[in-house]
Amino acid sequence: MTDNPERNNAEEQPKEDKPSTLMEKIQQLGQTNVPQMTQDSKIHCLTIVGQIEGHLQLPPQNKTTKYEHLIPQIVAIEQNPKIEGVLVILNTVGGDVEAGLAISEMLASLSKPTVSLVLGGGHSIGVPIAVSCDYSFIAETATMTIHPIRLTGLVIGVPQTFEYLDKMQERVVNFVTKHSQISEEEFKDLMFAKGNLTRDIGTNVIGIDAVKSGLIDGVGGVGEAMTKLNELIDLHKEKNEGLVQ
């Protein structure tokens, strides 16, 4: 565009006083227009991306999901009568165990129907978040890494540290086995498997394998997840109506 300044100027001259919104949009968004939805959505969408940030704030170049953002949102979803269901979209590498478990517990205790969808990856502490929903989906190409929990940073080298870590892991295992079809034995087998990950123990389950092991309920994408969520919302409504009578 710069090698033809004359033509360029001529084109842009009339728009100078009022900057071209179209050009601006392309520059800023990489697209010209945003699609519009007609009515208020009764389904809200919670996206869990990047790292799950714990008590330590990560530098801004990291893409993180902060639990202090998600928890009030989940509370708002629970309280708002207009919201009938939640779709949780996961593409996370994992992160803080306590923050991840906090989000999982919030989702599991939500009275409204919830459906989770793992796209790309739902690793590490993403596993309990994925299974915490009423129904879980995984994309065919998505993966989930199941591995033992570990600490980073400075650790006090005493036996109690190991015991604490062991208990923390037990909490994750209990949560996952309680909220999915997988047995404790099988989950621990996957967690401590050798030879699957480079220089690490654990397993990387891909799409259909996660379903076969009972961890996830089905393989699918956003279409399947929405259909299931609408189904669950209808069931939930029927149940509530029954209670009134």
Place this chain on the structure above:
Amino acid sequence: MIMYTMMPEELIFPIQQDTYEKQQIIQYNGIPLLVEKNELHQYEVIRILSTDPNHYLHAPIQPGTKLNVNESLFS
């Protein structure tokens, strides 16, 4: 130089405080947004922190747009 360590990177190379201060969360017409201040004192939208899918379709707050907001909006 290659450094082999089990310590987290942030511990060895501390992040400067002002990098944290560049990004802020504001409420724009009730929609929580993560914004970053640029040199022209404009705020560029980085991320929308809402669960309502409709908020993501609002053209004026699409990630990448620059907002001219006054400081009173900051919570």
